[in-house]
Amino acid sequence: MKSQVSDERPPRRPPVGGPCTTPPLIERDREQRLFGELAAALGAGRSALVDVHGAPGLGRSTLLEHAADLAREAGVRVAAAQASWEETDLRLGVVAQLTAALAPAVVDLPPAHDPRPRPGLTAELCHAFLRAARTHPLMIVVDDVQWADTPSLRWLQALARRLSAAPLLLLTARSTVTPAGPDDRVEVRTLDDGRAVARHTLDLSPLSADGVGRMLADAFREPAEPAFRDAAARVTDGNPAVLRAVAARFARHGWKPRVDHLPHLTDSAAEVVRERAARTLTALPGELLDVLRAIAVCGPAATADTVAAVAAPRTMSTRRALELLCGTGLLTGPDRPAFREPKAADVVLARMSAERREELYARAAERAQRAAVPDGALAGMLLGARVLGASWAVDVLRREAARHRATRRPAEAARLLQRALREPMAPHLRVRTLAELAAAVLPSAPEAADRHLRQALLTPADAAAGPAWVRAADLLVARGDVGAAQPLIAQVAARPQLRAPEQAALRALYWLSEHGQCDTAHALDRPPMPPLADHPEHPAEAAVAAWRAALQGRDIARTRRLARTALAPAAAGTTPLAAQAAACCALVLADDFTAAHAGLDAVLLRAEHADARAVAGATLVIRALARLYEGRPDEASAALDRAQELMPPHCWHPRMTSLLVALKALIYLENGNVPNAERSIGLARADCAEGGIGWAFLLYARGRTRLAAGHRDRALADLLECGRLLLARQAANPALLPWRSAAAAARGSDPHDGTAAALLAEERRLALSWGAPGVLARTLFATGGTGGPALLRPGTATPAGWQYRQALVALATAPLSGPDTIGPLLSSQVRAGEAEAPGPEHPPAEDTAPPARTPAPHGALTGAELRVATLAVQGLANRAIAAELAVTPRTVELHLTKVYRKLGIRGRPELADALGRAPRENP
Template sequence: MRQVSYSRDEKPERRPPATGSAGAPARLAEGELVDSELVEREQEQELLAGLLGGLRSGRSAAVEVRGVPGSGRSALLSRAAELADRAGVRVAAAQASWEESGLRYGVAAQLLAALTPGAGRTPPPAGDEPTDRTVELCRVFLTAARAQPLLLVVDDVQWADPCSRRWLQALARRLGSAPLMLLTARSDALPGGPYDRIELCPLADAPAVTRHTFHLAPLSAAGVGEMLGRAFTEPADPAFVRAASRAVEGNPAVLRAVIGRFAGHGRPPAADRLSQLTEAAAEAIGDRAIRTFGVLPEELLGVLRVIAVAGRYCTPEMITALAELRTLGAARALELLSGTGLLTAGDRPAFGEPKAAEAALAGIGAERREELYARVAEWAHRTAVPDGGLARMLLGARVIGHPWAVEVLRREAARRRAAGHPEEAVRLLRRALREPVRPPLRVRILIELSTVVLPTSPEAADRHLRQALLVAPADGSVGPSWVRAAELLVARGDVVAAQPLIAQAAARSETRPADRAALRALYWLAEHSQQGATHELDQPRMTALPTSPTDPAEAGVVAWRGALGGHDIACTRALARAALAPSARDTTPLTTQLAACHALVLADDFAEARTALDAVLVRAEESDARAVTGLALLVDATAELRQGRPDRAATALDRARETVPQHCWHPLMAPGPPAFRALVQLERGDLEGAEQSVAVARPGGAEGGLAWAHLLYARGRLRLALGQRGKALADFLECGRLLLARQVTNPALLPWRSAAAQARGPRTDDAQAIALLAEERRLALAWGAPSAVSTALHTMGARAGDPARPGRRPGRPWPESAAPAARTPATWQYRQALLALGTTPLSGSDTIDTLLFDGTPATERPGRTGQSDRSERAGQTGQGGQGGRAAPARPRRAPAGTPRTPGGAPDPASLGLTGAELRVAALAAGGLANRAIAAELSVTLRTVELHLTKAYRKLGISGRAELAAALGRAPRETP
């Protein structure tokens, strides 16, 4: 049994009042008595005073004071000694302790030394058979009491040695023969046994002796407030008093410790100090528990340790099985511990203060503690304790080595994360990784851990995924988990570190063919995102993707790469559809399916892309793949933006930001979300918001990725709108350099060439601008997506128009028509017109003019004063740009005698207008606003603006005011 020094917590050392600085909130230091008067102990003091007065008259008495540790037993005994001094009663006091509980007559020796100063403590007699000194000691103290009334005080009598306890019982039977009063204090932490109590059994014919037992109750809220009022110079806040009463549970010793801590830090008892109050109370309770543990036998400490580990799931049966009780049963042990104040009331024993539970386990080594946690956890598992309790036990246990432990930890981790406590889920999953598990399960746990830590520590999330790819396989069953870890790495953007690990996983002999194909697809998807991420000499080498893959994952990546290169739109669509087929959705990585969706978006197959994106989003959210969900929402925003729906694109971006905050993207991917947001804000005309979005992105190693190219394009568009042409041109050209370095030539992704041509200025004879426009037109026509073709040709048309034309927005280098047209489904007539226009060679400014003005002489063009000789000849001969064919003339307005339709409207062919342009122009001439026209025809506002711009140009007019006359109709009066 271990020996521990014992110090009382309910009898602090007396000290003089603190002499702190003026204005200090408290007038005592930690450990001092609040006042010589005890709070809410007035009845006990009054009774003691009366008993002492009767003692002077020859009436003996016996008083026992009981209470939990810290309730003020020792303080009351000290007060009784003070009252005895005032009453002229002689006092002899002793303090029993655990250390001297085996010393014969130890307590009696202390009393004898106090009765006879200078005599010292009497050592135990020598010899094999100790002498019984009970009669001798009784004679000594009774003789002294007859000479002067005597008060004997024994504190913590429960620790008195057996000889002294036997002597006290003998003396109690003889109290009536002399004016003697016996005052003892006993802690409820160790209730006395049947032979421990000091009973009054007077001898025959002896006078009756009064007996009293004081049970010290906890302080009330009023008592707590009184102690606080005595301790502080300023009144305590009522809320602080109520909180203090709850925190200390009415224990005076704990309250004194709290007051001392507040006084030491100069804190007032105010309502804004409740958090410090709770912390100070917990520390004081923990300190009291440690002192209580110091006087408990080892068997009871073992019981407390089992309770500390099991918590509220502890049962008497568990204590019997695990506490290693030798002389006590579980019921008796709990009975002995019931008065300590450490355990809460109820059928199941549990600590009321967590710090007390921690203190109970602090006295044993780490290995022994882990063993105890493991034994308790195994017992709890057999008795069907809920996962929450089992997981708490497993956190402190050694390796269990059973599958149930891992499953419990994973289930509880999922529950804690769903409840909004990810840090607890991380602890549980890391504990699960300590158990011996099969490789597939270990990879899944690492993926779960990566998902949990992603919002707070993205780098740690990537590290766990890389560890998952390095797990040595036992068989081919780990392949799908490797694919999952690889796609999460690629989706977040950590492609540089992912490539060699994906190659290693694919090269392992245990990898199944389907998993190897998926890993190969992810490898090349990462390679195209960050080209040259691995060195040519790195081993193992990954085989190239086939041109016509049969695996759906490889088909998705090949489709995406083909779309970026602008090669064979029909083949790209076929490969993308193969990757998104229903039969492939459950086996193909979501990241490669997103690549196929992006390819369909670039091919203007928005309906198919939308259906596939919805399916990917559902699966990503079900599997808790945040990175994949965020990437899917970015593709969704791209599709909405290409269709001229910036509001829907903004909604998708908001969802992406909620799912994957900006700091959670890898540096290579981080510029993407702010770039898309800036483009959306530019479409809305919010230049200030676009500036803020662009400012969010920082290089930080992102300069080499495709996301950085998007940011350069968005920043160039912003600078162009702000009139900063030089900086905008630099951004567009750098964007093009990054894209061309990866063989990304399709203008459907980013039309940087036409944007750079706009940034060069409105000069129509700028050879570099013409070359950029010609190249974009050629590539757009080679790809064949309607939106890419219309964007390229529309930009050319805006460049050839007169910048001084009325209606141009001030401060903008290009007319409003220079913006890309709304991405609405094109009719077959419109496609044919675009094809005829787009196949015309473009070799110079004269050819641009001839192409756009359909052979109209240069001298008759608005805003023109002259052209080159070749331009004039082209205008006079009416030669177009394609094989010398004459282009149809465009009249400035409908002349008299223009053929009309039976309904009275001009014939569209005679005006040079298409049917759609005529319908829009007719509604505009009738007085309808652009938005009303869009609603009437079920088209976008941008489409209306585009058709009106073309109608103005073909009719040779400058605005809506001349439209009705040009169409040969009278304007309608509007209110």
């Protein structure tokens, strides 16, 4: 910490009971030796000029006092003066102090208030002091010569040119924060006979770590620990004045210079600097205070011209005011003025009333805007300014907030957006700013983020606010606050000024939020909203229709088609991100993982670009679910961890936290880590909202965990409640959660348990109806390929039936075409407590059809089936048909099996008659 303070003369005696505060001269041996030599030479008639330079607090005044003491010990007469910025305009103020020290007075000085210079006064004063030096060697000491009034400075310059005429030592001290200009230097003159007056310039440097250690040892009467000494040298910048004040503060509190008091060291150093700056401020005149306040409000944009326009000093130039303030140690320099200690700016502004401070910030901002100051500095001024009522202020604040959000500084962005909302702005711009503010405050105050989004939806505006309303609703639904979002979205969607794309997007978000409700609402309690069409035209509604169809387990081909429509590049501009994420989830349930991950990548990229943390987090959660369904628990865990980094648990709505806990537990179960799954379930937040899809996931995960731990009754209760919640929302698809087979496993291994058999049969029927390969494989494995309730747990080996083996072959060789791919192979319909499939030892022979059924007209055959049947009638073998149609032999077998079933025949010999026509290829 750079510590610069104004010079103050320290007390000559320490306070009772405190450390020694008499200023010691540490690491100033060279300077003391020089003063001793000069005092001795002065007695021999050799004059000298010495300039001492140093920053405030480095001990210039103390060094001058020691030099005066050495001179007196050598028999030299001393006349000392202390210049100060308060008396800078007092004519001959320094000369008056020096003449008083040479009592009786050597010259009668004119009154200080007399502005008229007396002719010949400078020469008269020089002769008087030279005459006194010839009588007795004389040392003239002027401290803080940078504050000397102009007549006194001109006299010192004249005296310096005459030092060789008498044994006179002129010693001056100057602060380095106010360097001497060309007209302010005190120079000596070389004599004609070649003799010169010695001149010395002493530049004081901060104390080293060893010097700080010596000073601490003198103050506390005990050595400081090395680590404390090094830290003290760093935080005080080796400044003796600050170090003495810190030692005094330590003594008052009874602290010792040890490592365990390092936190007190930093706080004490900062407090000392603030106190010394505050003492300096109390003595400043109002005009200089105004200049300091202008610098404080302008901040990094402060220049001499800007300060002049804001402060408008009346009795002195801005340049002179800055030079005076630099001399106090408060500022760094007059060209680019800034506070050496940033907290001093707060002290300066704290002495103003709130109204005056806001007005000063407003003047500074208006001046800076005309001067084209960068947005960063201008926004800092606007934060403290009153309401300006200018559109440029809103633009600056929003641009700077966007920059902070892009650089991951949401707290600063939130402050700027909150200030922007105080300004008058167009309604559509207010809606957009509220949505931006919600995104900025989400990491720290998620409930406040929801409030801002709800306020954005409630703000009336024209059609220009449509995209902003959609964004607000999108963020609200993505975080999980669907209970409050749904009626507000319906209210906004009913506004007549909305364009058709925004209305469709809002309708989609409304129906998307339906499945997140804690309890299904009665139709009369719902806001008026057009029903969601089965075949919507708008991509946003297609996304939600795909998600709904996937939950219901209906028509996998249509589900995939709707989801791809919603994820098409052309739909990106009009489809909310949450709706596209739902479309990706529908593809996950349809086992179309390639398209799902491509869509998730696109949605995640858009969400991160739009700073939609909630959508990005939800997208990563869906990715974790997809990886889990793919059997990749490690990748699922990585995706879930990334989601929680982006959206920590406290940022989610309670309805979503249950889903996060459930996924983590299911990942542990997939890895066989039951204890960690139990711990994960136990860490579920107490405020996890019950109801909704997320709660169903948690119940399923808890049921599976309890089942793995052997608690069947409790597991069964959780799994059945999970099913109740899902069925209440028409989420019957076992691809989402296979709770039925898990509940059947929880009932036990009784082969005559009709309830378990019914659960397994229902899950198998729904899986066959849906037709996704993954859920089919899981369901067939759970049922063991037979109609009986084979209750499997992970790790249990069960013989595979012929239907199960044939199903796996079909899944490996056939395209993803829905239930028709595998349904014909599994013709046995399982009922509760009934199994009718043949055993594994009696597989059907090739080209053997199922039992005869009611024949179907050949027009019911699909085009692919008719082509395969035609080639078969022509006498081609299965492999030849496969080569002709560029498909696998297994696909030919499957098509022929379907043909036989539809036509009610038993094999190829009956095929030609059943087709009812001569063998030829169907076009």
